[in-house]
Amino acid sequence: MDEKKAKPEKPAGVVKAAKQEESAEPIYTGYDSDCFIERQDLLNAVQKLDQAGFFLEDVSCMHITEGFHLVYHFDRFDQPGRMGLRVVLDRENPEVDSISEIYPGASWHERECFDFFGVRFTGHPNLIPLLLDPDFEGPPPLLKEESALKDLNHLYPDRGHTGISPESADFTREINNCSNQKSRNKS
């Protein structure tokens, strides 16, 4: 059926994305481009996306064996295409820079992650409970039990999990090629 949207073609340089495409299990991923980045590079990368005209869809967090996996979803109005920025935080110190300076709309998404997972966002202007009761005691509700945790290799097989630098040519190419235009013409 036409609903199956193939991922746009990737330049040969981005090996891991191409690899995932070949495994072809989930055909439609909803991501036109997604990459892991290192924790300290986040602000830099988001800045680049901001300049490229992206808006923030949401910040999704999940609890994994390594710690926490944050996915920032970005999309564009003029040239639609979803970009996923993946950041892995370690278990002992789940802390990452807040992007609410660049995208004020991220403020609530980050507060939600703080609520549900206990992830702290440094530089957040108002990191207080948003959806949960401030008197709520106990561990954050979306933390999983140790036995239920899965690691990155299980959840995202067949791809590298090391971050690419936002300064690299790869990253710029990911941004430039982030578009669902091709598949749109096809359907």
Next chain:
Amino acid sequence: MSSMDLRLDTSGDYYARKFQPTKREDTLILNMGPQHPSTHGVLRILLEIEGEYILRADPVLGYVHRMHEKMGEVMSYPQYYPNPPRTDYLHALAWNWAHVAAVERLMGIEVPERAEYIRVITCELNRITSHLLWWGAYLLDLGAFTPIMYSFDDRERIQDILQRITGSRLTYCYYRFGGVSDDIDDRFVEDTRRHCAVMKERFKMFKSLVTDNFILRKRVEEIGEIPLETCRKYGATGPVLRGSGKAYDVRRAEPYSVYDRFDFNIPAYDTCDAMGRYLVRMDEMQESIKIIEQALDTLPEGDYIHPKAPKRPKPPVGDIYFALEGARGKIGIHLVSDGGKSPYRIKLRAPGYSNLSLFSEVAQGTLISDAVSILGSLDLVIPEIDR
């Protein structure tokens, strides 16, 4: 004893204390909500006011938080069917669709064409009911009582049509992995056609009664201006964004289902004010009718659900982000599967959440009565925001 304590304690609750630090002596902290009628549910907004003017505003959420995301993790995929429609009960079918479609795409379940058409028709009907309710309730906020009576008349008729097929009137749970739960019949087609014709006449009446009304224009024009850049920074979508001049609609931008086969416009107004958002929604209802009529004309025969659709799906490992256009904006579902019978993580993106987050910026410097107008023009459904 306790009443004494209450009287002495002027610091307020946790959120009021956090909101407190103000250097000025002549301002007042006002709690708007959580039971304020204009907040459409249980939204509380902390306001710092000087006279009638708002200096700062901070929404407080979570009064109807139900943790749908956790429920998704403990229930199997089909068991989660009734949950997403209950987040946004006004456009329930869109949420139903988002959940179903995410799983379908993750597993590669094929959906028969007829089912896709039925989905489009019912989802658009539901969009009209949502906008009609917003229309009535918004005008109620602004002090006009009669319109909600007219809008409910039309809305109830659409609900009658949908009830015959789906069995419910509000929190529909109609779509299934691989199709829909029941086929539509000739009477549904007939009723829908007839009602579409009625609605077209009604829109003319709505326009002369309300849209062209002098008082309404005074209350919405040049109120709550949201520049496009603010929309982008906050991730606002749907009519809020289109009321700021950007014709961005997920049905066009990321075409899903069979939307690319229909001819419809995406209304956008670049006035950026409440009137722009109002007009977008009024036009959108007419576009929805256009889509429904086209879909009814070209409704194919066939199965309404794929005969081999899995009853107990177990999607392969992977994650997926599926977005579609709800009545309030972009509904997104981020689904992570570890190969088990329930999701590893399901994240719901509620459009109202992002739309409301820009309120504190927009409300600055406006009158309280205008803030009511702005809140209404954002079309909030609190259970969707709180999830």
Next chain:
Amino acid sequence: MIKTLRETIGGLWSLLVGMKITAINFKSPEITVHYPRQVVPDLEGFRGHIELVPKEDDPFKSKCTACSNCVRICPTSCISMKAAKPKKKEAPAAEAEGSQEPAAKKPKAKPEPVLFELNFNYCSLCGLCVQSCPTNALRFSDDVYLAGFTRQEFVFDLLARLQNQAQKKEQ
């Protein structure tokens, strides 16, 4: 001055248009239904709580084979069921519990429910139980005006309900 005048005229015009529409609608027939003196005529498709479907040949017995698919699929676990094979030892116990009398007649030891309870307080009317039933033994009731004062009133014994319905039919 001219602006004020124009505004006044604009306001008056809006008023007139509004009055005209109100007048037109005033003449149109009434659309509200005055419950309880009137009831809504057409409620096709209404989904009330679930009930058991009787067998074609015996209205006192349900089609249910006690496979407990509905119990497992229910998102809110609001169905509770106990099954028994009528031929086996539990059969007398099942009868004592108020099950069907002709149960022992059946030569094949097909399991059947001896208890089928629905806690309607938690039901979200998703219809998964009805759809997952292999023998179509469940259907939605059409009691629109269901109301009660306590939560206990919404815990339904569906087997008893089936008996009542069958008795009413016989009369």
